[in-house]
Amino acid sequence: MLKTEYCVQGKVVRSLLCLGCGQKFKGEGQPWKAGMQRRMGQIVPRRPWEFSDDFWDIREFFPNTEEHKLTTLFLNFSRCGSDWFKKLLKTYILSAIETGSQIRSLYLYANKLSFFGRFLQQQCVMSMEKIDRDLLGIYWTKQRGKITTNTLAGEMSTLKMFLNWGNTKQHFSTSPTLITSFDFPKIFYDEPDPLEDSVLDSIRDNIHILPEPIQLMFMLGFWIGARPSELCNTGRDCISLDPDGSTWWIKFQRDKANDEHRLPITTDLVHLIQQQQHYIKKLHGEDYPYLFCHYQGVGKTGYPNYPRMKAVKRPPFITAGCGPMVRMIRYLIEHCEIKDSNGKLAKFTGAILRPSRATHLIRNGFSLDFVRIWLKHRHATTTKRHYTRYPAGELLDVATVMANLDKKYYAYDSNPQSLRDNPELHELDGLTMLNGEPLYGYCSFRDFCPRFGRCYTCGFHIASADKLSHYKSQLERLRTKEQVAFNYGSSEILDSYQELMNALEEMIAALESGNEREDTTTSSAQLG
Numbered sequence: 295m296l297k298t299e300y301c302v303q304g305k306v307v308r309s310l311l312c313l314g315c316g317q318k319f320k321g322e323g324q325p326w327k328a329g330m331q332r333r334m335g336q337i338v339p340r341r342p343w344e345f346s347d348d349f350w351d352i353r354e355f356f357p358n359t360e361e362h363k364l365t366t367l368f369l370n371f372s373r374c375g376s377d378w379f380k381k382l383l384k385t386y387i388l389s390a391i392e393t394g395s396q397i398r399s400l401y402l403y404a405n406k407l408s409f410f411g412r413f414l415q416q417q418c419v420m421s422m423e424k425i426d427r428d429l430l431g432i433y434w435t436k437q438r439g440k441i442t443t444n445t446l447a448g449e450m451s452t453l454k455m456f457l458n459w460g461n462t463k464q465h466f467s468t469s470p471t472l473i474t475s476f477d478f479p480k481i482f483y484d485e486p487d488p489l490e491d492s493v494l495d496s497i498r499d500n501i502h503i504l505p506e507p508i509q510l511m512f513m514l515g516f517w518i519g520a521r522p523s524e525l526c527n528t529g530r531d532c533i534s535l536d537p538d539g540s541t542w543w544i545k546f547q548r549d550k551a552n553d554e555h556r557l558p559i560t561t562d563l564v565h566l567i568q569q570q571q572h573y574i575k576k577l578h579g580e581d582y583p584y585l586f587c588h589y590q591g592v593g594k595t596g597y598p599n600y601p602r603m604k605a606v607k608r609p610p611f612i613t614a615g616c617g618p619m620v621r622m623i624r625y626l627i628e629h630c631e632i633k634d635s636n637g638k639l640a641k642f643t644g645a646i647l648r649p650s651r652a653t654h655l656i657r658n659g660f661s662l663d664f665v666r667i668w669l670k671h672r673h674a675t676t677t678k679r680h681y682t683r684y685p686a687g688e689l690l691d692v693a694t695v696m697a698n699l700d701k702k703y704y705a706y707d708s709n710p711q712s713l714r715d716n717p718e719l720h721e722l723d724g725l726t727m728l729n730g731e732p733l734y735g736y737c738s739f740r741d742f743c744p745r746f747g748r749c750y751t752c753g754f755h756i757a758s759a760d761k762l763s764h765y766k767s768q769l770e771r772l773r774t775k776e777q778v779a780f781n782y783g784s785s786e787i788l789d790s791y792q793e794l795m796n797a798l799e800e801m802i803a804a805l806e807s808g809n810e811r812e813d814t815t816t817s818s819a820q821l822g
Contacts, residue, residue: 338367345384348372352400355391362608363527363549364397369404375411378420382465383407386456389463406452409437422457422466430472443479450478480725486681488650491657493640496632497623503598504622507573510566511586511610511619514544515644518557519651519669522617522644523549526610528585530574533559533567548670555670577605584609589618597625614643652681675760722749727794731768734761750797757801765805769798 341351350369353361361367369387374380386407387400395403413433419425437446454473460466489497494516501509515525528546535542544559544567559567570585578587588610591602600622614620623642626632634640648669655665666677722733733749736756749755757765776791 341368345388348380350384350387352397356397359397363523365401365613369400371404371408373412374404374408375413375415376420379411379414382422382460383411385465386459389459402448403452403456406449407456409449410453422460422468425468425472427469427472434477444481447478447481475725486649486653487646488653489640489642489646490634491654493632493634494650494654496630496640497626500626500630500632501623504626505600505603506566507570507586508619508622510563510570512623512647513566514563515619515647516651517559517563518544518546518555519648520546521549521648522612522614524555525644525647526586526612526617530571530583530585532585533564551670557668578607582607586610592618592621594625597622597629612644614645617644620644649681652677656682673760722755731771731794732764734758734764734768750794750801757805759805762802762805765798765802769795769802772798 340353341347341349343350343354348371350371352364352367352369353359371380371384374383383404387403390400390403410433413436414425417429417432419429434446434450437449441449450473457468457472461468461470497512501512511525514520514528515522518525520528524546527549532546533542533544542559542561542564543556544563545554545556547553548555567585574582574585574587586609588606588608589600590604590606592600596602610619611617620643627640627642632640652665652669655668656662660668662674662677662682665682666674669677669681671677671681722735722737725733727733727748727750735749735758737749737752737754772791772795776795
């Protein structure tokens with residue numbers, strides 16, 4: 295028998311052909327799956343919740359959440375290993391819901407722990423008590439060959455939280471040292487990879503080919519530096535004029551922090567937004583509250599006119615593979631052969647607009663603090679590390695106040711050449727001392743260090759001013775620990791705490807007075 299499929303009135307119909315007699319048969323219609331129904335703008339019926347069911351409808355637990363903001367409607371437990379682990383995972387998810395976890399966290403727990411559950415099933419493990427560090431070592435080795443270092447660290451963190459929950463709630467009992475801080479891989483943050491100026495210019499030169507709503511989505515997303523979810527869910531009534539009539543503003547809801555952001559906007563964009571407001575009202579009526587909507591029929595074969603494009607009354611899908619703007623821009627890049635400086639076709643995602651805007655502002659002379667405010671980051675280090683790319687050799691204005699064990703302020707230029715060329719190789723953030731306290735700052739010692747874990751008392755340690763609040767918090771914690779050690783008469787631990795506290799106090803004092811010092815160099819560091 296041969297099988298083909300085609301669609302009749304929203305259902306998949308199977309057409310069967312007998313290879314013996316040539317007679318054709320039609321199978322029974324099968325409804326669309328939930329994901330396809332959502333893309334078509336259809337309503338997916340709610341599924342009553344039962345603990346034993348392998349598919350849990352998220353809407354049953356979060357009834358007030360707008361459906362279009364859900365990445366998927368169901369938590370899938372059908373492929374998470376043995377029944378005993380599946381039951382444990384479901385109990386963990388329920389506990390996370392009761393403690394107020396966000397929906398995106400539930401997706402993460404179910405996804406990451408399902409991998410671990412399938413591994414336990416393959417290893418014929420029948421209970422959590424059978425898990426040891428050797429077994430976890432096998433699992434991490436397998437995962438390391440398939441995923442990035444960042445993803446591996448995330449999986450370790452998720453599994454560690456799961457183990458802590460199970461031991462605390464007495465669902466199982468495992469060793470507290472199954473996953474330690476030394477097991478986590480050191481994460482090196484890559485430079486942001488924004489769109490090159492030449493790529494941006496080429497897209498702008500050719501974007502008039504695409505439908506007008508898609509043109510506006512691209513231009514508006516770049517101007518405000520929005521995340522994909524913020525752009526897709528921008529409200530229809532998003533622009534307003536100052537009472538004095540001098541400045542137009544656009545406001546939008548930030549999905550990550552669940553607050554509102556407000557930015558100035560050019561009059562050219564205002565005119566385009568007003569046209570889009572009129573278009574979307576006429577298309578979906580007054581009750582549709584969003585500026586953009588989703589579209590079907592935007593495949594590669596329809597480029598550039600998209601004759602079968604059909605509007606769907608819901609905001610655009612956020613994921614890059616489904617979002618109409620991302621798909622059309624990718625087809626534009628392919629057909630117009632828009633290449634980067636390496637001679638390869640430029641890569642485009644909805645998320646790339648945010649670092650592209652940040653880097654564009656930096657290149658046009660705006661300060662890092664201005665870019666931080668534009669993107670509404672709490673800390674400049676977030677903007678610097680993840681969103682802005684500086685020209686080679688240019689110093690960052692947040693990395694000018696530093697101090698070491700000599701208690702003197704000195705310029706960033708006086709660091710070793712290797713630290714200035716590649717500071718990530720020297721960065722200590724994410725590692726821990728021998729007493730369990732986290733490390734912050736940099737190490738200018740290039741070779742294997744015999745004193746690792748006692749960095750604050752070493753002459754090669756470099757403290758950074760942007761970690762000043764962390765140093766102060768550590769000092770307060772160490773004072774508490776010092777009192778405990780004193781009460782229990784542990785002289786060796788007490789001495790180590792006092793030595794560390796003295797070093798921290800001197801570093802903090804040096805950093806706080808660094809801007810007022812005129813010295814710009816220090817004596818050479820010694821490995822002490």
